[in-house]
Amino acid sequence: MAAVQTSGEKALNRVAIVAVLVITLIFLAPIYWIVSTSFKPRNLSTTIPPTIVFTPEVSPFVKLFTKRSQLREPPTAEEYAAAPWWERMVFDGGEKVVRDGKGNVQWSAYPNRFMNSLIVAITSTVLAVSMGTITAYGFSRFRVKGEADMLFFILSTRMLPPVVVAIPMFLMYRAVGLNDTHWGLIILYTAFNLSFSVWLMKGFIDEIPKEYEEAALVDGYTRMEAFFKIVIPEAATGIAATAVFCFITAWNEYAFALIMTNRRAQTAPPFIPSQVGSGLPDWTVIAAGTFLFLLPVAIFTFLLRNHLLRGMSFGAIRK
Amino acid sequence: MATAVMTTLDPKSGAASRGMSDIAIRNLFIIPTILFLIVFNIFPLIYSLGYSFTDFRASSPAAANFVGLQNYRELLNDPFIWSNFAITAKYVIVSVVGQVVVGFGVALLLNRTIPFKGLITTLLLLPMMLSMAVVGLFWKLLYDPSFGIINHVLGLGTFEWLSNPDMALYAVAITDIWMWSPFVMLLSLAGLSAVPKHLYEAAAIDRAGTLYTFFRITLPLVAPILMIAIIFRTMEAFKTFDLAYILTSQPTTEVISIRLYKMAFQEWQTGRSCALAYIVLIMILAITNIYVKYLNKVKER
Numbered sequence: 001m002a003a004v005q006t007s008g009e010k011a012l013n014r015v016a017i018v019a020v021l022v023i024t025l026i027f028l029a030p031i032y033w034i035v036s037t038s039f040k041p042r043n044l045s046t047t048i049p050p051t052i053v054f055t056p057e058v059s060p061f062v063k064l065f066t067k068r069s070q071l072r073e074p075p076t077a078e079e080y081a082a083a084p085w086w087e088r089m090v091f092d093g094g095e096k097v098v099r100d101g102k103g104n105v106q107w108s109a110y111p112n113r114f115m116n117s118l119i120v121a122i123t124s125t126v127l128a129v130s131m132g133t134i135t136a137y138g139f140s141r142f143r144v145k146g147e148a149d150m151l152f153f154i155l156s157t158r159m160l161p162p163v164v165v166a167i168p169m170f171l172m173y174r175a176v177g178l179n180d181t182h183w184g185l186i187i188l189y190t191a192f193n194l195s196f197s198v199w200l201m202k203g204f205i206d207e208i209p210k211e212y213e214e215a216a217l218v219d220g221y222t223r224m225e226a227f228f229k230i231v232i233p234e235a236a237t238g239i240a241a242t243a244v245f246c247f248i249t250a251w252n253e254y255a256f257a258l259i260m261t262n263r264r265a266q267t268a269p270p271f272i273p274s275q276v277g278s279g280l281p282d283w284t285v286i287a288a289g290t291f292l293f294l295l296p297v298a299i300f301t302f303l304l305r306n307h308l309l310r311g312m313s314f315g316a317i318r319k
Numbered sequence: 320m321a322t323a324v325m326t327t328l329d330p331k332s333g334a335a336s337r338g339m340s341d342i343a344i345r346n347l348f349i350i351p352t353i354l355f356l357i358v359f360n361i362f363p364l365i366y367s368l369g370y371s372f373t374d375f376r377a378s379s380p381a382a383a384n385f386v387g388l389q390n391y392r393e394l395l396n397d398p399f400i401w402s403n404f405a406i407t408a409k410y411v412i413v414s415v416v417g418q419v420v421v422g423f424g425v426a427l428l429l430n431r432t433i434p435f436k437g438l439i440t441t442l443l444l445l446p447m448m449l450s451m452a453v454v455g456l457f458w459k460l461l462y463d464p465s466f467g468i469i470n471h472v473l474g475l476g477t478f479e480w481l482s483n484p485d486m487a488l489y490a491v492a493i494t495d496i497w498m499w500s501p502f503v504m505l506l507s508l509a510g511l512s513a514v515p516k517h518l519y520e521a522a523a524i525d526r527a528g529t530l531y532t533f534f535r536i537t538l539p540l541v542a543p544i545l546m547i548a549i550i551f552r553t554m555e556a557f558k559t560f561d562l563a564y565i566l567t568s569q570p571t572t573e574v575i576s577i578r579l580y581k582m583a584f585q586e587w588q589t590g591r592s593c594a595l596a597y598i599v600l601i602m603i604l605a606i607t608n609i610y611v612k613y614l615n616k617v618k619e620r
Contacts, residue, residue, distance in 0.1 A: 013431060013432070016428045016431055016433065017433055017434070019428055020425070020428050020429060020433055020439060021439075023425055023428070023443070024439055024442055024443055027442070027443055027445075027446060027497065027501070028442060028445070029468070030446075030454070030457065030458065030461055030497065031445065031446070031449075031454075033457070033460075033461060033468055034454070034457050037460070045466075046460075046463075046465075046466040047466065048465050048466060049471045050466060050467070050468045050471050131351065131352050131355065132352070134347075134348040134352075135348055135349050135351075135352040137348055138344075138345045138348035138349040139349065141345075142341060142342075142344075142345040144345070144349065148615075150349075150353065152608075152611050153353075153356075154352070154353075154356060155607070155611060156604060156607050156611075157356050157360040157361075159554060159603055159604075159606075159607040159610075160360065160364075160600065160603065161558040161560070161576055161579075161596075161599060161600070161603060162558075162560065163560060163576050163579045163580050163583070163596070164364075164367075164579070164596040164599055164600050164603075165360065165363060165364075166583075167367055167579075167583045167589065167592055167593060167596055168363035168364065168366045168367035168370070168593070169359075169363050170377070170583075170584075171366070171370075171377060171589070172363060172366065174377075187359060188359070190355075190359075191355065191356060191359040191360055194352060194355065194356060195356070198352065222338030222339070223338060223339065223341055223344050224338050224339060224344065225338070227344075248448060251450070252449065252450035252451070252452075252453075253450075254450065254451065254452035254453075254560075254561045254565075255560050255561060255576075255580075259580075259584060268453070269450050269452045269453055270452070272452075272453050272456060273452060273453070273456045273565050276456065276459070283460050286456070286457070287457070290453050290454070290456070290457055293450070293453055294449055294450070294453070294454070297448050297449055297450070298445060298448075298449075300448070301441065301444065301445055301448045302441060305437070305440075305441045305444070308444055308505060309505055309506070309508075309509050312447075312502060312505060312506070313506065313547060313614070313617075314614060316547070316614040316615075316617050316618045317506065317509050317544065317547075317617060
């Protein structure tokens with residue numbers, strides 16, 4: 001009887017393993033499709049049936065970063081021979097790289113939007129995490145009247161639908177000239193991440209034994225010194241994890257960026273879809289832009305893997 | 320807040336006499352954050368509450384006229400707004416049920432000895448970390464009737480997904496399920512791993528059936544954490560904007576956030592949109608309240 005059960009269990013386990021592998025493949029397929037499309041020549045990106053096996057090339061990335069225009073006639077042999085390898089790829093695609101009067105290559109808007117995303121995400125993360133850490137310490141170590149209500153208030157600001165907040169913010173920003181500026185987005189993302197950062201950091205700081213600081217205070221540290229020299233180093237992992245979460249949230253955000261920016265401060269998430277205009281989009285360029293945009297988040301996800309549960313539950317579930 | 324303060328430290332420790340007092344530090348650490356959130360979250364909401372009683376249009380220089388409750392009355396009597404809410408409800412149900420079924424199902428599969436479990440779990444979690452707008456956009460290519468890999472793999476010929484009014488909402492929900500089942504899976508895994516092993520052993524000795532064990536042991540013990548996942552996803556699905564906005568422009572996918580966005584930033588009915596924003600806001604706060612209760616409950620365990 002027992003032996004039968006074990007072999008049944010074994011078979012069941014094998015079925016589970018196969019099922020997990022199949023599900024993993026299905027879940028990763030869209031991501032694989034983005035990555036593979038970003039290495040396809042344009043004519044293979046929209047074929048019937050879809051092209052799965054092909055020789056990868058980097059032309060989508062060359063096109064992603066350069067401003068191009070349609071070629072009216074094919075380049076002359078000299079032009080082609082004089083062009084660097086990457087420019088030939090653009091020629092091969094029936095386009096040419098736009099140059100200014102001095103012959104300098106013109107960049108596309110992508111690097112600029114990518115930089116905007118970096119500036120906004122990094123600045124707002126630094127602000128949200130530093131404010132969040134000290135506030136979390138305040139809630140963790142001191143008795144605050146109405147603490148539960150205040151923490152609920154803080155969290156509820158995170159739950160507001162972006163469009164609801166965006167309507168008055170748009171009007172206010174318009175009045176003070178913050179529309180389409182980095183600071184406009186930085187403030188919004190800081191406010192959005194602050195609540196998250198307070199909740200998550202409170203969990204991390206709660207775990208640091210109070211005795212550490214008390215010992216330091218007895219040794220003659222002031223409360224401030226104890227905070228900076230004892231608590232902050234102890235909380236370093238938590239701070240790093242919180243920062244990565246805040247960065248990813250700000251990096252990925254779409255609705256605020258769509259409403260509050262249009263050119264100067266526009267970040268990548270509203271920019272990338274705007275490339276799909278009328279007509280047949282060049283999916284290889286979109287895929288290349290998407291791939292580079294997703295890469296930092298994918299790397300961070302791996303670094304963060306042991307903290308994902310905690311972060312996604314606002315610090316409630318620790319395991 | 321500044322009154323009736325008790326510090327956790329014994330005042331005799333001497334900390335209060337050196338450097339800043341604990342009360343001063345507490346206030347310095349907490350008040351700026353609260354002020355920041357009031358200025359950038361609450362003040363705008365008060366500002367828009369005022370506009371919700373006017374006929375203000377941000378696109379026109381005309382001054383706002385006070386119209387009382389007219390915006391609210393008209394919105395609540397507008398069958399189109401109710402149909403937006405109905406679409407949103409349908410979307411919430413389809414996508415949250417889908418996420419729970421897939422997410423909890425995968426968690427059950429993963430909750431056994433599986434080679435490379437850590438790596439597989441991390442890979443499965445990847446979709447939820449990515450930008451909904453940017454990845455969502457790419458699903459347009461996946462759903463494409465002729466070039467799309469989905470129709471190719473499923474052998475559906477040139478089946479229309481996004482340009483088909485009956486299918487578009489489900490297509491958006493499928494993408495959402497792909498992105499967020501991992502979230503339900505992550506929380507379920509935590510719940511499953513917390514179920515004490517001896518309960519299963521006891522059930523095995525009693526020769527309890529698989530179904531009985533599942534419904535009497537596994538499910539009740541995982542339920543609180545699963546509830547957190549469900550409420551959180553319900554709230555997020557209710558607010559959904561990015562995916563539906565990027566993927567389609569069908570009237571059948573006009574969830575309430577998209578209606579709100581169009582009313583505010585395309586039709587420029589600012590006053591009216593502020594009123595709608597308030598209706599949505601009250602609903603969200605009600606769900607948030609339930610959510611936080613559950614969060615605290617799980618925390619206390």
